[in-house]
Amino acid sequence: MRNLSKQNLEDIIMGCCYLGSGGGGSYEAGLKRIHDDLAAGLKFNLMSVDEMKDDDYAATTYYVGSTAPYTPEQIERFNKLPRIKDEATAVAFRLLQKHVGKNFVAVIAGEIGAGNTPYALSTAAHLGIAQLDADTAGRAVPEIDQSTIFAAGISLLPTAAATVFGDELLIIKVATPSREEEFLRIASTISMHIAAADSALPGKLLKQPNIVVQGSLTLCEQIGRAYRVAVESQKDPIQTVLDASNGYKVFAGAVSAHDWADKGGYLVGDVEISGAGPYSGQRYKLAFKNENLISWRDGKVSITSPDIITMIDNATGRAVLNPDFRKGQEVTIIGIPAPSPWRTAAGLRVCGPEHFGYDASYIPIEERHRTGNI
Amino acid sequence: MRTLAKQNLEDIVVGCSFLGTGGGGSFTRGMQRVYEDLQAGLTFKLMSPEEMQDDDYAAATYGVGSTAPPTDEQKQRYAKLPHIEERSTTAAFRLLQRYMQKNFVATIAGEIGPGNTIAAMSAAAHIGIAQLDADTVGRAAPEIDQNAVLASGLAITPAAGVTQYGDEMILPKVATTSREEDLFRAASMVSMGIGVADTPLAGKDAKRKGVLVQGSISHAEEVGRACRAAIETHQDVIRAVLQAGHGYCLFEGRISGFQWEDEGGYLVGDVDISGSGKYQGSTFKIAYKNENLVSWRDGKFSVTCPDLITMVIKESAKAISNPDFEKGQEVIVLGFPSPPNWRTPRGIELFGPKHFGFDTPYIPIEQMQWT
Numbered sequence: 027m028r029n030l031s032k033q034n035l036e037d038i039i040m041g042c043c044y045l046g047s048g049g050g051g052s053y054e055a056g057l058k059r060i061h062d063d064l065a066a067g068l069k070f071n072l073m074s075v076d077e078m079k080d081d082d083y084a085a086t087t088y089y090v091g092s093t094a095p096y097t098p099e100q101i102e103r104f105n106k107l108p109r110i111k112d113e114a115t116a117v118a119f120r121l122l123q124k125h126v127g128k129n130f131v132a133v134i135a136g137e138i139g140a141g142n143t144p145y146a147l148s149t150a151a152h153l154g155i156a157q158l159d160a161d162t163a164g165r166a167v168p169e170i171d172q173s174t175i176f177a178a179g180i181s182l183l184p185t186a187a188a189t190v191f192g193d194e195l196l197i198i199k200v201a202t203p204s205r206e207e208e209f210l211r212i213a214s215t216i217s218m219h220i221a222a223a224d225s226a227l228p229g230k231l232l233k234q235p236n237i238v239v240q241g242s243l244t245l246c247e248q249i250g251r252a253y254r255v256a257v258e259s260q261k262d263p264i265q266t267v268l269d270a271s272n273g274y275k276v277f278a279g280a281v282s283a284h285d286w287a288d289k290g291g292y293l294v295g296d297v298e299i300s301g302a303g304p305y306s307g308q309r310y311k312l313a314f315k316n317e318n319l320i321s322w323r324d325g326k327v328s329i330t331s332p333d334i335i336t337m338i339d340n341a342t343g344r345a346v347l348n349p350d351f352r353k354g355q356e357v358t359i360i361g362i363p364a365p366s367p368w369r370t371a372a373g374l375r376v377c378g379p380e381h382f383g384y385d386a387s388y389i390p391i392e393e394r395h396r397t398g399n400i
Numbered sequence: 401m402r403t404l405a406k407q408n409l410e411d412i413v414v415g416c417s418f419l420g421t422g423g424g425g426s427f428t429r430g431m432q433r434v435y436e437d438l439q440a441g442l443t444f445k446l447m448s449p450e451e452m453q454d455d456d457y458a459a460a461t462y463g464v465g466s467t468a469p470p471t472d473e474q475k476q477r478y479a480k481l482p483h484i485e486e487r488s489t490t491a492a493f494r495l496l497q498r499y500m501q502k503n504f505v506a507t508i509a510g511e512i513g514p515g516n517t518i519a520a521m522s523a524a525a526h527i528g529i530a531q532l533d534a535d536t537v538g539r540a541a542p543e544i545d546q547n548a549v550l551a552s553g554l555a556i557t558p559a560a561g562v563t564q565y566g567d568e569m570i571l572p573k574v575a576t577t578s579r580e581e582d583l584f585r586a587a588s589m590v591s592m593g594i595g596v597a598d599t600p601l602a603g604k605d606a607k608r609k610g611v612l613v614q615g616s617i618s619h620a621e622e623v624g625r626a627c628r629a630a631i632e633t634h635q636d637v638i639r640a641v642l643q644a645g646h647g648y649c650l651f652e653g654r655i656s657g658f659q660w661e662d663e664g665g666y667l668v669g670d671v672d673i674s675g676s677g678k679y680q681g682s683t684f685k686i687a688y689k690n691e692n693l694v695s696w697r698d699g700k701f702s703v704t705c706p707d708l709i710t711m712v713i714k715e716s717a718k719a720i721s722n723p724d725f726e727k728g729q730e731v732i733v734l735g736f737p738s739p740p741n742w743r744t745p746r747g748i749e750l751f752g753p754k755h756f757g758f759d760t761p762y763i764p765i766e767q768m769q770w771t
């Protein structure tokens with residue numbers, strides 16, 4: 027276990043941008059959250075999965091938001107309700123802990139993303155426990171189904187949920203796994219948003235391979251540090267980020283077109299880049315549902331989920347989060363190998379290109395690179 | 401504890417119809433349920449709160465429906481889900497029991513009404529436990545706020561909800577009482593309804609004065625029995641009902657007008673009666689929100705909630721359910737004193753005329769000046 031300094035935390039958030047595959051929440055919001063917590067005197071501790079005792083527990087917490095706007099009548103009702111002082115994620119986590127009745131030592135991050143991973147870190151700091159150096163995706167993902175725990179066939183239940191008004195809810199059992207999200211979503215429509223805690227698992231299980239993505243926060247930190255050091259020493263940050271992430275540079279050019287829309291709460295769209303330098307004359311295209319999921323070079327599949335596809339702004343060397351690109355922007359596309367839990371048959375079922383409706387089969391990026399099929 | 405015979409149950413339904421103040425669910429459905437359950441070999445038991453051990457528990461159980469019809473996409477998705485074998489209310493009651501790790505011996509009725517009290521008793525019969533001779537209102541009432549347990553300062557959580565598909569959830573606590581209803585209604589919208597169990601009460605609280613309305617089911621039975629006995633012996637049925645229910649005759653006449661509409665799931669309206677016989681030349685008006693709430697005689701406030709106002713058909717002496725009346729119909733208006741639970745400052749705040757927006761103080765029916 028180690029205490030994270032402000033610099034460590036900032037490195038982690040910067041690293042999250044590259045592993046976010048274009049999503050994962052707002053970098054500025056993530057940074058602000060951590061700065062606010064540090065200013066309030068909160069401590070951040072990072073604990074490796076191996077440091078957990080077999081019968082210690084960790085769990086994830088997250089917010090489920092409503093995508094539909096609230097009516098004035100709803101807002102009036104919300105305004106009449108009391109508000110809790112605590113962070114709702116912390117309330118949900120404590121409720122889960124009380125219900126499960128075990129010793130909870132750490133928070134598991136739900137994904138790696140610049141806005142969302144700091145949420146987990148912040149919840150852990152508010153609870154006064156550690157952040158586990160692990161998450162359930164190893165990247166940012168669009169749907170609740172993309173949980174490595176879920177892919178491993180382990181039930182995420184029981185779920186504890188808390189509203190900002192002080193309501194507490196436990197989901198003990200569901201008819202099918204998707205019902206959990208269905209209940210949380212419908213509850214969020216009458217609650218602004220709702221904080222949930224689930225995936226309460228013992229150290230014994232978490233230490234097994236492919237249950238969670240282990241070491242993912244440390245990896246973020248290394249990537250973030252590589253970026254920072256390169257900038258400080260006036261080196262090419264894209265190259266150091268590639269080195270730190272075992273990534274591949276696949277394309278460079280200028281954004282020539284983009285198209286996106288809000289579809290049922292998801293940001294769905296695509297962006298086209300026309301090649302420059304060694305890629306001159308080529309066209310590259312990315313498609314995203316919150317996160318970048320698939321890319322094509324001159325109409326041929328280049329990289330697909332679960333591998334990570336990230337756009338980098340050439341001028342700053344920083345990852346571009348969807349939809350913050352603009353026409354004419356000079357960018358580089360990099361691909362980063364997916365964490366191992368996604369490369370299993372069960373992982374690909376929920377995170378492979380077919381799951382997202384693309385007629386493409388998953389070929390690992392290393393393989394694509396080796397065969398020139400990228 | 402006693403086992404209720406068919407006749408006892410019929411008396412209860414009839415009695416509830418007089419105490420339901422125009423609401424409380426369908427009389428026909430209540431009777432149907434009694435016959436269906438008896439036919440299925442179920443046993444109805446009534447247990448007084450005094451018979452509970454201090455650490456025994458009782459709880460209310462009921463169904464919460466969705467207010468919006470399911471979409472085609474939802475219907476398709478729900479058709480693929482598994483179904484549990486027992487009723488969702490039974491499953492919710494068992495879940496609450498499991499969650500609280502207590503010995504649950506009886507169900508508590510949510511109100512006294514011809515359809516709803518029987519629904520609670522039927523749930524008890526299905527679970528195979530007793531119905532407590534008590535309820536949380538002592539009459540029928542429109543809102544979740546009109547709950548004597550809440551008025552006494554106790555919480556109605558933890559609450560358990562189970563869907564017909566076997567989804568199980570617990571509300572350990574809620575921000576305000578109406579949030580329980582909101583959250584379960586939300587869950588019911590993605591489940592075509594949900595069975596709920598709440599208001600877990602320990603025997604020591606159930607026995608305490610002012611928490612539940614005690615003896616309310618036997619009281620309904622007495623009113624129903626008085627009605628039946630009067631019919632059988634060709635006596636004045638209304639007089640017998642008033643005597644058994646300690647009530648008053650408020651008015652008699654013909655229905656001269658009415659209006660009602662659906663307001664956010666509530667049946668809201670009023671009915672005008674023009675007097676006949678000794679009331680010739682006078683008018684009477686009743687306003688209701690599902691249940692009859694306030695009345696006016698010649699434009700001046702008469703009996704108000706929490707006291708009971710019930711309209712009966714003069715010819716048959718049957719209680720009228722809102723809005724099943726017609727113009728020209730000859731009716732008699734009865735009034736009954738509310739249970740003592742509602743005659744406290746907190747009770748009047750939750751169930752007095754001002755709570756429903758009528759600008760008049762509550763005057764107990766016994767203290768009214770009759771002309």
